[in-house]
Amino acid sequence: xxxxxxxxxxxxxxxxxxxxxxxxxxxxxxxxxxxxxxxxxxxxxxxxxxxxxxxxxxxxxxxxxxxxxxxxxxxxxxxxxxxxxxxxxxxxxxxxxxxxxxxxxxxxxxxxxxxxxxxxxxxxxxxxxxxxxxxxxxxxxxxxxxxxxxxxxxxxxxxxxxxxxxxxxxxxxxxxxxxxxxxxxxxxxxxxxxxxxxxxxxx
Amino acid sequence: xxxxxxxxxxxxxxxxxxxxxxxxxxxxxxxxxxxxxxxxxxxxxxxxxxxxxxxxxxxxxxxxxxxxxxxxxxxxxxxxxxxxxxxxxxxxxxxxxxxxxxxxxxxxxxxxxxxxxxxxxxxxxxxxxxxxxxxxxxxxxxxxxxxxxxxxxxxxxxxxxxxxxxxxxxxxxxxxxxxxxxxxxxxxxxxxxxxxxxxxxxxxxxxxxxxxxxxxxxxxx
Numbered sequence: 001x002x003x004x005x006x007x008x009x010x011x012x013x014x015x016x017x018x019x020x021x022x023x024x025x026x027x028x029x030x031x032x033x034x035x036x037x038x039x040x041x042x043x044x045x046x047x048x049x050x051x052x053x054x055x056x057x058x059x060x061x062x063x064x065x066x067x068x069x070x071x072x073x074x075x076x077x078x079x080x081x082x083x084x085x086x087x088x089x090x091x092x093x094x095x096x097x098x099x100x101x102x103x104x105x106x107x108x109x110x111x112x113x114x115x116x117x118x119x120x121x122x123x124x125x126x127x128x129x130x131x132x133x134x135x136x137x138x139x140x141x142x143x144x145x146x147x148x149x150x151x152x153x154x155x156x157x158x159x160x161x162x163x164x165x166x167x168x169x170x171x172x173x174x175x176x177x178x179x180x181x182x183x184x185x186x187x188x189x190x191x192x193x194x195x196x197x198x199x200x201x202x203x
Numbered sequence: 204x205x206x207x208x209x210x211x212x213x214x215x216x217x218x219x220x221x222x223x224x225x226x227x228x229x230x231x232x233x234x235x236x237x238x239x240x241x242x243x244x245x246x247x248x249x250x251x252x253x254x255x256x257x258x259x260x261x262x263x264x265x266x267x268x269x270x271x272x273x274x275x276x277x278x279x280x281x282x283x284x285x286x287x288x289x290x291x292x293x294x295x296x297x298x299x300x301x302x303x304x305x306x307x308x309x310x311x312x313x314x315x316x317x318x319x320x321x322x323x324x325x326x327x328x329x330x331x332x333x334x335x336x337x338x339x340x341x342x343x344x345x346x347x348x349x350x351x352x353x354x355x356x357x358x359x360x361x362x363x364x365x366x367x368x369x370x371x372x373x374x375x376x377x378x379x380x381x382x383x384x385x386x387x388x389x390x391x392x393x394x395x396x397x398x399x400x401x402x403x404x405x406x407x408x409x410x411x412x413x414x415x416x417x418x419x420x421x422x423x424x
Contacts, residue, residue: 019276
């Protein structure tokens with residue numbers, strides 16, 4: 001987890017309305033938040049909007065931050081609420097991150113990957129994001145919180161206001177759905193093509 | 204005894220690190236013994252592995268994050284400006300607004316109000332003022348203990364010796380005077396009584412008295 005040595009000081013200044021201090025704090029966590037938003041929305045424009053909205057909410061709520069938890073924990077709770085409340089017209093558009101970005105790519109100078117170089121990678125990404133698109137927002141959020149954030153069942157349950165059993169069931173369904181979409185079969189697995197990884201261990 | 208169902212139920216807990224250390228090693232031992240559980244475990248873990256690779260591929264390049272940070276900075280700045288605009292321009296203090304306030308009143312009503320105010324003021328000025336007694340200054344009693352030397356009283360008795368002849372003479376004179384005084388008193392009480400000649404204190408002189416000087420006062424120690 002990112003840790004700023006002068007985080008307490010920055011928090012104090014940001015609480016007093018210092019924009020620079022808040023931007024310095026945001027710089028430490030914005031990448032992580034943006035990636036979660038991207039996996040959640042599966043669309044860069046939506047992820048960008050969602051992340052911006054989240055940071056503005058956090059900036060306005062800074063004076064209410066009492067330091068009872070870490071800054072990131074507090075920020076993550078804002079993020080969870082923002083994600084659940086996220087509504088956007090036409091949000092059910094194509095799940096593919098790449099296809100959603102068509103036409104804006106050159107304008108933003110943003111490139112996910114070179115399609116010509118590796119078509120296989122593109123297919124894999126589309127499959128994964130296609131699988132995520134089939135999940136409910138809550139299932140998707142639970143999976144992200146568990147797999148990317150490494151939160152425990154109990155922590156997720158508390159954040160979402162549900163039981164740990166619900167979290168566990170949701171997680172199981174998500175992984176099974178992902179497996180179906182990716183077409184992972186026993187033979188390929190047993191041949192040692194894939195290596196198991198632990199939760200939160202992003203490659 | 205190996206229970207496939209139970210082991211498979213725990214697979215996700217194992218993958219997501221939700222098991223305690225001893226339970227973790229027990230589950231791994233169970234998986235090693237059962238090919239079916241092992242295949243399920245590998246399948247689930249590989250799914251997550253593929254997901255991670257895809258997620259990594261989907262990561263935008265550095266310019267996207269830089270642009271995002273710039274937009275975030277602009278948004279925060281704009282939010283501050285909007286907030287200050289929402290608060291509006293600074294309003295004058297209440298007292299200033301009261302004095303600068305304008306109220307449209309019909310002229311006759313205003314004149315009547317002015318006359319009423321003037322009369323009320325005059326009446327208020329004419330009424331005698333109650334005299335308020337000046338508040339007496341509160342006396343401050345200060346208690347202080349001072350050691351003062353107490354004068355010691357001493358009675359001195361002086362023995363005086365008188366000659367016997369003079370003492371007898373004075374004693375008879377005193378008796379004579381005392382008798383005269385009694386006679387005079389009796390005469391005044393009974394003016395018509397006959398017999399006793401009228402005694403007066405004419406020519407009375409006090410006998411030689413001895414002046415006893417009693418000295419009182421303090422003496423230095």
